[in-house]
Amino acid sequence: MIIGVPTEIKNNENRVALTPAGVNALINNGHTVLVQSEAGMGSGFTNEDYTSAGATIVSLAADVWAQSEMIMKVKEPLASEYDYFRPGLILFTYLHLAAEPALARALTEKGVTAIAYETVQVGRALPLLTPMSEVAGRMAAQIGAQFLEKPKGGKGILLAGVPGVSRGKVTIIGGGVVGTNAAKLAIGLGADVTLVDLSLERLRQIDDIFGNQIKTLVSNPLNIADAVAEADLLICAVLIPGAKAPKLVTEEMVKSMKPGSVIVDVAIDQGGIVETVDHITTHDQPTYEKHGVVHYAVANMPGAVPRTSTIALTNATVPYAMEIANKGVLKAIVGNPSLRLGLNVANGVITYEAVARDLGYEYVTVEKALEKELTAL
Numbered sequence: 001m002i003i004g005v006p007t008e009i010k011n012n013e014n015r016v017a018l019t020p021a022g023v024n025a026l027i028n029n030g031h032t033v034l035v036q037s038e039a040g041m042g043s044g045f046t047n048e049d050y051t052s053a054g055a056t057i058v059s060l061a062a063d064v065w066a067q068s069e070m071i072m073k074v075k076e077p078l079a080s081e082y083d084y085f086r087p088g089l090i091l092f093t094y095l096h097l098a099a100e101p102a103l104a105r106a107l108t109e110k111g112v113t114a115i116a117y118e119t120v121q122v123g124r125a126l127p128l129l130t131p132m133s134e135v136a137g138r139m140a141a142q143i144g145a146q147f148l149e150k151p152k153g154g155k156g157i158l159l160a161g162v163p164g165v166s167r168g169k170v171t172i173i174g175g176g177v178v179g180t181n182a183a184k185l186a187i188g189l190g191a192d193v194t195l196v197d198l199s200l201e202r203l204r205q206i207d208d209i210f211g212n213q214i215k216t217l218v219s220n221p222l223n224i225a226d227a228v229a230e231a232d233l234l235i236c237a238v239l240i241p242g243a244k245a246p247k248l249v250t251e252e253m254v255k256s257m258k259p260g261s262v263i264v265d266v267a268i269d270q271g272g273i274v275e276t277v278d279h280i281t282t283h284d285q286p287t288y289e290k291h292g293v294v295h296y297a298v299a300n301m302p303g304a305v306p307r308t309s310t311i312a313l314t315n316a317t318v319p320y321a322m323e324i325a326n327k328g329v330l331k332a333i334v335g336n337p338s339l340r341l342g343l344n345v346a347n348g349v350i351t352y353e354a355v356a357r358d359l360g361y362e363y364v365t366v367e368k369a370l371e372k373e374l375t376a377l
């Protein structure tokens with residue numbers, strides 16, 4: 001298979017979809033890999049690193065897209081990339097379609113076969129989301145700590161406090177991968193941490209991991225209101241796989257926070273869980289202020305630590321890319337239920353139920369969407 005890796009074009013997105021080691025693994029299995037010139041630079045990989053691994057360097061994004069059977073990316077394609085879509089093209093990347101209606105329309109209209117990293121699922125785990133959630137969770141605590149500093153717009157507190165001065169309060173809503181990693185860092189920074197989750201089973205695990213270094217609360221509107229009101233730093237990390245994020249933090253709750261408090265809505269890539277987070281921010285302009293509270297809503301947080309993130313992401317994606325390339329996309333999807341759950345768009349229809357529901361499309365099962373091709377297999 002011919003696999004293409006274009007340069008990422010989202011604001012300050014310095015990750016790349018394959019490392020030279022990933023390229024080399026695919027080449028050794030008989031595939032061809034086209035890498036756009038300098039696509040790896042932001043992650044510290046030169047064109048020479050890629051050519052040594054066996055890749056072909058291609059100057060223009062348009063040529064990478066046109067000459068490849070499968071495009072591997074990190075972030076969802078932006079509007080300027082929609083013209084590259086064509087029937088039968090395989091797209092393997094983060095998509096977050098529930099929050100990207102225009103992209104969903106372009107993919108369906110152009111007949112792209114789109115597999116979303118974030119909905120590939122093994123049991124209850126999301127193996128291609130996990131590494132970036134680990135990064136974003138750890139970043140959320142350190143970013144929140146920075147924006148609490150006065151020159152950055154915050155109330156001017158040190159999360160750790162000092163002897164004689166109380167520690168800062170961090171509330172984390174959602175105790176999955178992002179939430180747990182945010183808790184690790186926040187506890188490490190010396191904060192007073194409360195974690196809210198809907199799942200009692202998850203709260204028990206959190207309690208086992210952190211013991212009395214953390215307070216756990218079950219998720220309901222009253223507990224959320226109390227935990228938000230007392231937070232210096234609120235980290236939002238809820239996910240219902242594939243679906244638009246539920247608005248759990250109301251505008252009234254935000255108004256109850258003290259001026260200079262900070263919200264980091266990590267779940268912004270699925271639309272965010274805070275009512276006052278009304279737009280995605282960028283690494284260039286990461287925050288805005290509303291009701292005196294600093295709002296941070298960057299949808300590609302790991303893009304700011306691209307070396308770590310690219311290696312962590314490709315450690316997880318390459319085995320799946322290899323399966324698609326070796327078997328062809330149909331056989332790979334049929335043979336691997338985890339990968340099948342990653343399929344969001346095929347033959348002009350939406351094949352992931354939560355995405356279809358949230359965008360108002362008819363949900364079509366993978367079997368039905370690919371009926372003709374599967375019969376011919």
Ligand SMILES: NC(=O)C1=CN([C@@H]2O[C@H](COP(=O)(O)OP(=O)(O)OC[C@H]3O[C@@H](n4cnc5c(N)ncnc54)[C@H](O)[C@@H]3O)[C@@H](O)[C@H]2O)C=CC1
Pocket residue numbers: 118129130132133134136173174175176177178179196197198199202219237238239240246248265266267268269270298299300301302
């Ligand atoms: N902004 C960025 O750059 C990045 C954003 N993310 C996003 O962060 C979000 C969280 O991801 P993960 O931690 O990997 O998901 P996860 O599936 O590991 O954890 C989600 C948690 O939310 C909990 N939850 C569900 N409904 C809830 C409710 N009503 N109240 C409280 N908790 C509830 C679940 O029980 C689960 O523990 C996702 O939207 C993900 O896409 C991930 C990486 C980077």
Ligand SMILES: CC(=O)C(=O)O
Pocket residue numbers: 075094129132133269299300301302303
């Ligand atoms: C998960 C995601 O959207 C990111 O890492 O940018």
